[in-house]
Amino acid sequence: MNLLDVIGPVMIGPSSSHTAGAVRLGLLAVSILGEQPVKADIALHGSFARTYRGHGTDMALLAGLMGWMPDDARIPEADIYAEQKGIQYNFSTIDLGELTHPNTVRFHLEGASGKTCTVTGSSIGGGQVRVTEIDDFPVELNGALPGVLIVHKDRPGVIALVSGKLSEYKINIAGMRVFRTNKGGSATMIIECDQTVPEEAIKALKETKNVESVRFINKVL
Amino acid sequence: MANDKLSLEKYIELAQKENKALYEVMLADNAKEMDTAPIALEAKMQEMLQVMQESIAFGLTGVKSRSGLTGGSAKALAEAMAQPKYQSLLGPVAQDALVYALAVSEANAAMGRIVAAPTAGASGVLPGVLFSLKKHRNLSDIDLQKGLIVAGNIGMVIASRASLSGAMGGCQAECGSAGAMAAGAAVSMLGGTPEQVGHAVAIVLKNMLGLVCDPVAGLVEVPCIKRNGGSAMQALLAAEMALAGIKSFIPADEAIDAMKEVGDKMPCAFRETADGGLAHTPTAIAWAKKYFSK
Numbered sequence: 001m002n003l004l005d006v007i008g009p010v011m012i013g014p015s016s017s018h019t020a021g022a023v024r025l026g027l028l029a030v031s032i033l034g035e036q037p038v039k040a041d042i043a044l045h046g047s048f049a050r051t052y053r054g055h056g057t058d059m060a061l062l063a064g065l066m067g068w069m070p071d072d073a074r075i076p077e078a079d080i081y082a083e084q085k086g087i088q089y090n091f092s093t094i095d096l097g098e099l100t101h102p103n104t105v106r107f108h109l110e111g112a113s114g115k116t117c118t119v120t121g122s123s124i125g126g127g128q129v130r131v132t133e134i135d136d137f138p139v140e141l142n143g144a145l146p147g148v149l150i151v152h153k154d155r156p157g158v159i160a161l162v163s164g165k166l167s168e169y170k171i172n173i174a175g176m177r178v179f180r181t182n183k184g185g186s187a188t189m190i191i192e193c194d195q196t197v198p199e200e201a202i203k204a205l206k207e208t209k210n211v212e213s214v215r216f217i218n219k220v221l
Numbered sequence: 222m223a224n225d226k227l228s229l230e231k232y233i234e235l236a237q238k239e240n241k242a243l244y245e246v247m248l249a250d251n252a253k254e255m256d257t258a259p260i261a262l263e264a265k266m267q268e269m270l271q272v273m274q275e276s277i278a279f280g281l282t283g284v285k286s287r288s289g290l291t292g293g294s295a296k297a298l299a300e301a302m303a304q305p306k307y308q309s310l311l312g313p314v315a316q317d318a319l320v321y322a323l324a325v326s327e328a329n330a331a332m333g334r335i336v337a338a339p340t341a342g343a344s345g346v347l348p349g350v351l352f353s354l355k356k357h358r359n360l361s362d363i364d365l366q367k368g369l370i371v372a373g374n375i376g377m378v379i380a381s382r383a384s385l386s387g388a389m390g391g392c393q394a395e396c397g398s399a400g401a402m403a404a405g406a407a408v409s410m411l412g413g414t415p416e417q418v419g420h421a422v423a424i425v426l427k428n429m430l431g432l433v434c435d436p437v438a439g440l441v442e443v444p445c446i447k448r449n450g451g452s453a454m455q456a457l458l459a460a461e462m463a464l465a466g467i468k469s470f471i472p473a474d475e476a477i478d479a480m481k482e483v484g485d486k487m488p489c490a491f492r493e494t495a496d497g498g499l500a501h502t503p504t505a506i507a508w509a510k511k512y513f514s515k
Contacts, residue, residue: 003251004265006376006385006402007338007369010272013329014286014441016341017388047439050513054288054440056332076287076332125386126340 009127010071017103018048018055021123023075025105026064027220028131028143029119034215035111038087040065043094046102048123058091061105065089070127096120106133134215137188138179143220145174145192148202153210154180154187161208162189169201186212227381229419229473232374236415243415244367247374266366266373269336273325273348276335280324284331288512291442292331295324311454314357318453322349326449330442339376339385339398342441345449346399347372350407350456360410368406375405375422382474383481387434388493390484396445396452397429397480401473403456404463413464423469424459425452426476431483433491435498438509444499 011020030037042061044052052058060070062078066085074081082089096104101122110116120133131141134149141147148166152158159178166173172194180187197216205214232250236243252259281299285292299320301307309316326345329335335344351365360368376385379398384390404421413421429452437443463469469476490497499505 001377001380002255003262003370003373003377004255006380007266007269007373008336010269010334010336011341012332013335013341013344014332016337019332020337020341051439053515054286054290054438054442054512056287059332071334073334125388127337 011127012056012060012071012073012075015055016127017123017125018051018057019060019075020070020127021103021125021129022048022057022060022105023064023068023070024127024129024143024220025121025123025131026061027067028064028121028129028141028217029107029109029117030065030067031143031218031220032119032131032134032149032215033109033111033115033117035113035115036067037065037109038112039110040087040089041092041108042089043092043106045094045096045100045104045106048103048105049093052091062087062089065109139188139190140177141190141192141217145194146196146219147193147217148189148191148197148205149215149217150189150191150205150211151213152187152189153212154182154184155210158187158208158210159189162191162205162211165201165204165208166191166193166197168204169198171195171197171201225381227378229375229378229422229477232378233415233419242367243409243418244370248370251370251374262370263366266369267362269338269369270351270362270365272334272336274352276325276328276333276344277321277348277352279333280326280328281320284327284333286327286330286440286442287332288438288440288442290437290440290508290512291446292327294446295320295327298323314353315454315457317353317356318349318457319450320349321352322346322449322453323446325349326446330440330446338372339380339402340387340395342387342445343395343399343449343452345446346396346452346456347403347406349449349453350403354407354410358411364410368410371409371418372402372406375402378474379477379480382477384484390480391432391487391492392434392448393426393429393432393480394484395434396448397426397432399449400429400452400455400459401425403453404459407456407460408463411460411464413460417463417466419473420467420469421459421463423471423473423476424462425455426473426480427469427471428455428459430476430480433487433498434493435491435500436493436495437500437505438512439493439495439500443505
């Protein structure tokens with residue numbers, strides 16, 4: 001923790017987890033979708049579900065979906081702006097079970113191009129966030145670094161091929177996690193990088209053997 | 222000082238050894254750790270002070286929270302104090318520190334723009350103490366900037382040895398830490414020695430040890446807003462004692478470690494879950510029931 005973590009950040013109140021963290025979750029969800037959403041179904045779990053009105057969590061999530069930062073003075077009126085932009089949104093509550101972090105949201109987003117994604121993330125304290133699921137795949141992502149989400153077949157050598165491609169584009173891997181549903185079945189890789197991953201690199205990754213899909217996720221803060 | 226646990230005593234010793242002000246050694250250390258120029262950090266501190274001042278002004282307009290539970294007390298208190306026949310119990314410095322702390326805390330609850338220093342829930346304490354002293358002791362923006370650097374480093378020491386989060390360590394970790402930070406800032410801005418800063422920090426932490434985080438309906442309103450005011454008062458009384466040469470028997474680092482121990486042993490009901498303390502009183506439960514059924 002450095003000086004600017006303690007004296008700051010500047011944010012719209014009242015709560016770093018329920019307001020500032022919620023903005024970041026919205027930003028991260030849009031970054032995962034890869035375009036501005038036109039439709040958003042937002043389901044709130046736990047403490048988010050119980051206290052979202054008082055903490056302005058709903059406004060903060062919408063603000064994030066519109067690309068605003070946690071210190072944007074328009075946050076208390078984010079719903080009005082979202083309606084003006086023609087974003088169809090809907091808030092509901094959901095029970096994701098006792099093991100789920102109490103400050104959790106699940107977005108189902110649709111972009112103008114028709115692209116959709118489902119993102120589950122939690123606000124884990126002090127404005128820090130963690131995305132735990134993208135389209136039913138478990139991940140772990142905090143939005144501090146650019147990342148790549150790769151869905152692939154669970155076969156020997158895929159990780160080597162992917163990391164080889166990234167090194168060709170001089171991209172340094174800061175962190176990497178691999179999850180699989182079952183042996184030899186479908187697997188996901190979430191790779192956090194020190195550099196942004198260019199279009200051509202994403203294309204090259206998509207053409208890699210046994211890779212099914214590639215999604216670039218830009219950092220949000 | 223890149224080791225895991227920071228130490229306020231080490232900073233104090235370093236300042237004494239090099240015959241420098243506490244903020245000087247702290248600023249140099251922060252700049253080195255963050256690989257940035259000291260002047261960039263100083264500029265950032267000025268930005269934070271600007272936002273603090275704006276949140277005081279916003280709170281003083283008499284804002285109401287989104288839930289409707291709180292708001293307007295900073296304005297009401299300021300107006301009462303402005304009456305010609307008003308007899309204050311506190312005196313001018315404490316009076317304004319209280320009003321400003323409430324103002325920022327109410328601004329926070331009303332979704333205003335604030336500096337989370339160290340957290341949003343305890344964001345009223347530092348502006349309260351800093352801007353009251355600015356007004357009544359003729360301090361400059363540069364003085365406040367130095368105070369803020371000292372406050373921030375005290376917060377960093379607490380974060381590394383204990384916690385700044387109510388969910389981890391109870392309200393002692395939020396309002397308690399904010400009060401300790403403000404007390405240290407006050408002593409250093411008013412010309413106290415590095416050692417006196419340490420005593421002021423320790424005194425606040427001792428006085429606020431064990432304070433639980435028990436927000437009504439889980440909202441950052443009751444008791445948070447008035448506790449920000451209370452914590453600003455603790456900061457001033459500790460600074461007053463430390464500047465008079467009164468020492469804390471328990472040194473600052475050990476007081477922080479004690480806070481950590483108390484926080485670790487604190488039941489979950491008293492750590493921001495709204496399952497205990499004031500949140501569990503009949504009045505709170507009845508209000509929460511009505512609020513959640515809306």
